Every structure is written in structure tokens, then in C-alpha cells.
Amino acid sequence: MSTIEQEMVHAAEGGHHDDHELPFIRKYIFSTDHKMIAKQFLFVSLFFLVIGGLLAMMMRWQLGYPGEPMPGGMMLPDAMMAPTPDGAIMLPEFYNSLVTMHGTIMIFFAIMPLLVGLFGNLLIPLQIGAEDMAFPRLNMISFWLAVPAGILMLASFAVEGGAAGSGWTSYAPLSASGEWTGVYLGQQLWLASLTILGFSSLVGAVNYITTVINMRAPGMTWFRMPLPTWALFVTAILILLAIPVLAGALIMLLFDQTIGTGFFRPEVGGEPLLWQHLFWFFGHPEVYILILPAMGIASEVLSNRARKPIFGYHSMVMAIIGIGFLGWIVWGHHMFMSGMNPLLGTSFMISTMAIAVPSAIKTFNWLATIWKGDLHLDSPMLYALAFVSMFIIGGLSGIFMASTPVDIYIHDTYFIVAHIHYVLFGGSLFAIFAGITFWFPKMFGRMMNETLNKVHFGLTIVLYNLVFWPMHNLGLQGMMRRIYDFTQYEYLAPLQPMNQFISISVFLLVAAQSVYAFNFFWSIFRGEKASNNPWDSNTLEWTVPSPPPHGNFPEMPVVYRGPYEYSSPESETDFYPQTKPPSKPPVQELIPEPVTPTPEGF
Amino acid sequence: MNWSWMLPPSFSTVSGDIDGIYMVILWITGITFFITEGLLFYFIFKYRHKEGRKATYDHGSTKMEIAWTMVPLVIVLWIGAVSKGVWDTVKVDVPAAGLEVIVTGKQFEWTVTYPGPDGALGTSDDFETLNELHAPEDEAVVITLRSEDVLHSFFLPEMRIKQDAVPGRDITVWFEAIQPGDYTIGCAELCGIGHTTMGGTLTVYTAADFQAWSSSQAQQQQP
């Protein structure tokens, strides 16, 4: 039998093997089961989410109470907080590190591994009807590369000179030589950590793409895949092609820092703008990596909780692909003020304006999905609706900065910070809350407590807006980013009360997250036990037990229809699972004809 | 606390145009915001689950897809088109200079070099100020922007001017102030530990007052 025939037979036999119990270390530590790896990413990412939040709280202390001793500050080293008789006051070098590390950790070690590491691993094999990923051992390697990357990143706080302090964007020449910041090893560890993390993401992407192309169950044609899988598939392609460019740039910058090469150092003929072009060529696809899976999750939850097909499924898929494609030609909009040729400014503005359109299409389709639906307003639905609402704000604010003349004023101000956080927190993080709540029973066999989630939702949606909405106003008043003490500028001194207001809201917002954290851990042990399909959903993961056994499906599923057949007249209930055979014999073309696999080789 | 979405006052020949584009975008996004969020909340309220409610089995509408693709596309491309004109005025079409200066950023200060009585830069009668830019009103001030070390960004908020200073490059940026007064110079690109201290003052004079200031500076700074 050829390799391809072997693989098909293996898949058809279903996941009945490995019935013997694995030892603890193979089951929980070095697992090759995609569901366990998903949970590993989940726990590690939640840890980094908390760290990222703590870093933000410290930043906001300095901005809300500039120059005042910070509670708990005396515990930190003198290099970070200057000791005085009244307590410890934050030093500007530590503030710059906080800004840098908050962004870096949230983007690379929290949001990305949650959306791609958790949901990619959890959902892709289950939603397409596969027993696991195409390369389970490579999947394990992907997680275990992320861990040392995280350790290096945290360790950089402890070295002499402190953690990297040139922003998560690490612009050269500031980042190319420690002489400009006093940070040497910290910056190098930052570069090494992200390079290793890049490998982790890259092998994950190879796995996801191969799995989605090759391992869909019979009947699972491309246009019957659920939207989370579509979104994660396109996201994986973005990772595959963007991360290597970042890796090259990180390595070149690391060489500038350590060996003394001259790529980005103008004093020896290097080009600072080359760093920006390389970084943003990666960086713009990166932000779509951070939003596309969230969009997929939101689509799934909205359709299910509205008991209504997703409106415009094909358009939704085309919009995902459109965003993925257009995302490669807009990077210059981060560089309008960089000194790049102004004619390029115009061309990047046009492509940037164009990319607003697929996001608009998706938003209108979400609205049309809930229109005339039967909306069950439980907590996953509330989080998903908040995603849409906040994403509208984040998306619309983007139009201001896409316009080159307006960007002259708002570039590098808090208006940009507001935009970033409306799409990343209002968007991605709310979708993550929706997704964790929705798929919690599938992961842990229990439901999260609904009342606690509603309390968390209410607190978070209000406090979050109190934090980030005023940042639009701060930016419009001219407050710059990454600024240790804005009161040094006379025209910004009147913004002190608003900054304090935001800081207090942040402290409360972070505190409110403890409700979700408590609910999360309590429910793992004490939550109400969950059935196979507590949400009456159509997709394949809900046809197997919660949690699914190793190998997922007892025999290979066969798919008869798309994933969003809610309230269909052909079903007695308001849902119609993808794998339920139709009561009448299906039209012949719905079941594909068996074909002979092509022989391998050319 | 200032919750207004209006921009603070501005005082250059281009700031009216820039603020105008901002207002156009504010109107368009504002109306869109109210319509979409309004529909969202209305649908949540109207279609919330009640005993006996059934959702409509509706997969979509090609006509709607076309409509809500084309309308946003036309709107955003129109915004782009009107933006281009203002962008070209500010960044591409540099006017003939009434006053030429060199602004050099370095950690953590701005040095401004003026041409002196002979009116030419790069001659021995040039003089400098630190963290101060003095300029006459109603004349195009054309700046050659430099950096000695890392990236900085020369920001004149009330003139609606911003341009990154890149070491190894000379970048041209210009403005024309329309009213005398004291304004802000800021650094808008993280440049290290002292980034927060890189502020300065832009002082705009009447033409005559500027002449007077310029002559006295030139005299003071001669050896």
C-alpha cells in the first residue's frame, strides 16, 4: 500500500488505539494529544495574561500618580524603583521596560497563544473530523518551544540593565545598541526569546495547514468547514509567511547588538528604516493573526446562540481570505511619519482604506445573523456581542489613522493606543472569553458558572470602556505614547485628572478579572457536569463526549451539510448536526464520488 | 476632564485642512457608529429569547452583500482621495522658504540652527538655540530635520506637524504659522530614558519682531 493509502485507512479506522493508560509524564507533560496541548497553551497563556496585566497596572500607576511612591514598590530592585524615605518612585528606564514588556507579553505570550495555540489546537481536528493533528509530535514540540521562550522573556527583567526598553516594536537604532538605553542583555534576551517563539508558531502553522488540507473527514468540503477553522487556517498561512521575515529581522538586530554588524546602525551605514519595513511587513499580518481567530469564534457563538445560520457564510469566508490577502500590502501605514517617501504614504493609505471593507462586511453579516434570531443571552453570547460592539469602535477609529494627513497629528499618540486596545481587548480578548466559556465543557467536561460569568461580563464591559474610551480624547489633545511623565509638557498637564481616572479604572478592571479566574478554576473541579452537546450545536466536536477520548471519534465521521443549519425546517429541533444523516436520501452530488488517490511522487 | 472629540485649536496654514479631514471622518464614522451600535442594541432587545420564539432560517442575501461591500468601499476610497490632496500639500509640495533652519534631535534635546544675517545656512554667522524654535508668522519655515543618534519625532501639535528624525538622513518638513504666540515642541518617538524631557517652545513673532530677535541673537552669539 502506498503511503497515502496507508494514511487514509488509518484515518478511517478511527481513534481506537492507545487504549492503554499513558504514564503521567506522557499524558500531561509531554503530550502529543492536541486537546492536552491546547490546555497547556491555555494555562501558560493565562499566566502571561496576568503578568501583562500587572505590568500595565504599574505603568498606569506612574501615569495616574506621576512621581509618587508606588505601593509595593520597595520590593522591587533599585534599578527599577528609586528608593526614597516615602517609598519607591518608578524610574524612567523601568517605565520604558514596562511599556515594552506589557506589549510584548500580551501580544506574543497571551493573545497569540490563546487564539492560535489554544483554539487552533482544540478546534481544528475536532471540527474537521480528524483524530488529531497531522503531526502530533511536532505539535508537542511547538508547545515546548514556547515555554523556554517565555522563560527567557521573564528572565530579562532580572539581568543587569533590565528588560528591553525600546517598545514592543523595538525600533532601531535605539534597540540596536545598548549605548542608547543602558539595556544590553535584556534586549538580546528579548530578541532570542521571540526568535524561539517564532519557531514554535511556525511549526504550529505547518501542522495546522497540513491538517486542514489533508485530514478533513468525508463530506467535509471546504465550504462546510465552521468559521473558526477557516479563520485559523488563514491565520496559519499568515504565520507561515510572516514569522520567517520577523525571524530574519530579529536575527539581524541581534547580530547588530552582539557581533557588531551594521544592518540598522546608521553610524556604520546601516538603515534604521529597513528595520521598520521588515518589522511591519511581519507586524501587520500579525495583527490580523490576532483578530481573525477571534472573528471565527464570534461567528460560531453568535450563530449558535441566535439559533440561526450565519448570514452570508460564503461572504464571511471570502472576507477572511480578503483580510488575509490585503493584510500583506498595508504595512506602510505604520510608517507614514517615518521619512519614507510620501508617495508610498498615499499608496499605503489606499490599500489600508480598502482593507476596512472586508471587516465592514463581516460586521454587517454579524448584525444580520442576530436579526430575526432567537437570541439566548447567556454569557458566551454576551461576550460575543461585546466583541462585535467593541470591534465596531476599534475598526472605525482605524479610519482616522488610515488618513495620512490626520495621522500626522494622531500618530504616536494615545488615539493609537485606544485603537489598539479596542481591537485587541475589546475584540480579541472578549472573543477569547466567549470561546473559553463556550468550549469549556468540551475541554473539562463541566460548565462554567453562568452567574459568575455574567457578573464578570458586566464589570468588565463597563470598566474596560472607562479605561480605553478616554484614551481617544487624550490622543486628540496631543498626548504622546510611551511617555514617562507627560506633565513635563505644559499643554498636557490638564490631562492629569483623566489619566488618574483611567488608572483607577484599570486597577478595578484587573481586580474584576479575578471573578473569571475564580470561576475558571472552581468550575474545572466543581462545575456542573456537561453533556456531549450542552449548546445544541451542529459542529462535529459536539458529537463526542465532553471531554473527547484520545482519538476523538470512534469511527470516521461523515458530513452531510454545512455547520450553521439552525432552525432548519428539515429538523424537528432548532439545530441539525453536520453528521446527522438526512431523513430522505440525499441528492447524489452531496456525497462525493470515491476517487483513486494520486500516486505520490511526480 | 475633556471628553470632547473636537481637536484643540490650531494655528498653521495647513491645520485647517487637516482638521477639516478629521471632521469629515468624525461625521462619517460617528453616523456609522450610531447606526450600527443602535441596530446591535435594538436587535439584542427585540430578538432576545422568549417562550415560543423561532429564529428565521435565512442564509443570506447576495444583494445585501453587494450593497454593504460597495457602499463602504466607495466611502473609504473617497476619504482616501480627499486625504491625498492635503497630504501632498504638507509632505510633497514644499513651498519656497521664508526661513530655512536646521533642527537636530539628540538624546534628549533639540538644537535649532538659524542662517544668521547673511540668510544662508552653513556659514560662519549661523547661530543656534536649544529646545527653542523662533519663527516669523506668515512665512514658510522650511526645516531640515536631522538626528545625531536614534529616532526622534519632531512634533508641533498646534501646527499639526509631525516628522520622524532619522539618523543618517536629512528630511524636509515645513510649516507656516498664522498667529504669533508660544507653542509646543514635543518628541513623539520613544528615544530612550529622557524621552519625556524632550519638550521645547515654538515662539512665533510678527515679521518685525522676528527680525529684531534674530539680529540680537546673531550679535550675542558672535565671538
Add this chain to the structure above:
Amino acid sequence: MTTQAMTAGRAPMPGMKVYNLKLGMWIFLLSEVMFFTGLIGSYVILRFAHPEQFAEPGQVLNINLTAFNTFLLICSSVTMVKAYAAIQQGDQQGLKNWLLATIVIGASFVGVQVYEYIALAGEGFVPMAEAYHAVGRHMPHDGPAIGGQLYGSTFYTMTGFHGTHVSIGVLCLCFTYWRAAKGAYTADSLGGVEIMGLYWHFVDLVWIILFTIVYLI
């Protein structure tokens, strides 16, 4: 038994046209294309921005030696093809022999590159920008430096990463050889050899592009 019988007459999986390992390798190679595009693209940009920092072909770099090395690498691609052809016929001994030949030639390529680096460094052609002082071939050793600091930085980074990929390839080939020695590959089960071949040919192709851009232009 037909595949259809073994899959119990069910419809086949709609996607699987090429087996997993091979599809995965092609996808991985796409990412490698992006990696080298980033490095080579940076070189091209820097060279256009500062042409005086680079040298004419042959002034500093040894084209003859590297042309020979290019020939070696192409030979190793031929031996790799022969190895794959052997196992397609079920010839396990042939597979082992041709794999061994590929390993030896591949390792020689790396060896020649190391020798080249040492010779160049001796002539002042180093990646460290401040220490760069390339005096070039057949030039007086107390003459002015040819080219500038960016030349060393870009040269060593591009060719060094390529050399690293070759080295990793040689190690993987050794692993493939070890498995071949245990009889793991047959005419029906030769995916591991095929994907090794794909990687090896890719590395060869990158070298041809690199050699042209870096040495000949």
C-alpha cells in the same frame, strides 16, 4: 484490498491528494522561501542604498572556489535523486550508498565554506562593522579597505544561514541513513526519503540564487 474497501466504502477524505509528510514539507519550504527573501531582500535594499559599501565581483570574494563548491552541491542533488530512485525500485543498498555520497559531498560543501570564511577573515573581511578592513584578493595588504562595513554583515549572514541549513540537512541525512540501514524504507514506504530530497533540492536552489546574487553580481 482496495482503498475503498478498507475505508468501508465511505466517501474518501476530500482533501488528501498528497500524503501528510510531503504536504507538510512543501508548506515548510514556503516559510523558508520567506526567510531567505527577508535576508536577501535586505541585502538588495542595503546595496542599492549604499553601493559604495560593496565590491565588484571577485574583488574580495573567491569566485573560483565558490563555483567549485556550487558544483559540489549540485552533484549532491544528483546523488540525492539517485538515492530516491534506488528506493523507488526497492534497492536498499543503493539507497544507502547514494545517501552516503550525498552526506559526504554535503559535508564537503560546508567544509569548503568554513575554509572560505577563515581565509576571508584573514584578509580583514569580517562581519563586525567597526572591525571591517577587507583588502581583497591580489591587492597590497596595506591598501585602503575595499567596500564597507555592510558588506561583511550581509555576506556572512546570508551565506551563514544557508550553510546552517546545509549542515542541518547533513545531520538529517545521517538520520535518514541510519534509518535506511535498519531497513525502514521500502518501495511502498519511502516518504522519509522523498521529503529529505525535497529539502535538499531546496537548499541547493537557494544556493544557486545566493551564489548568483552575492558572488556574481
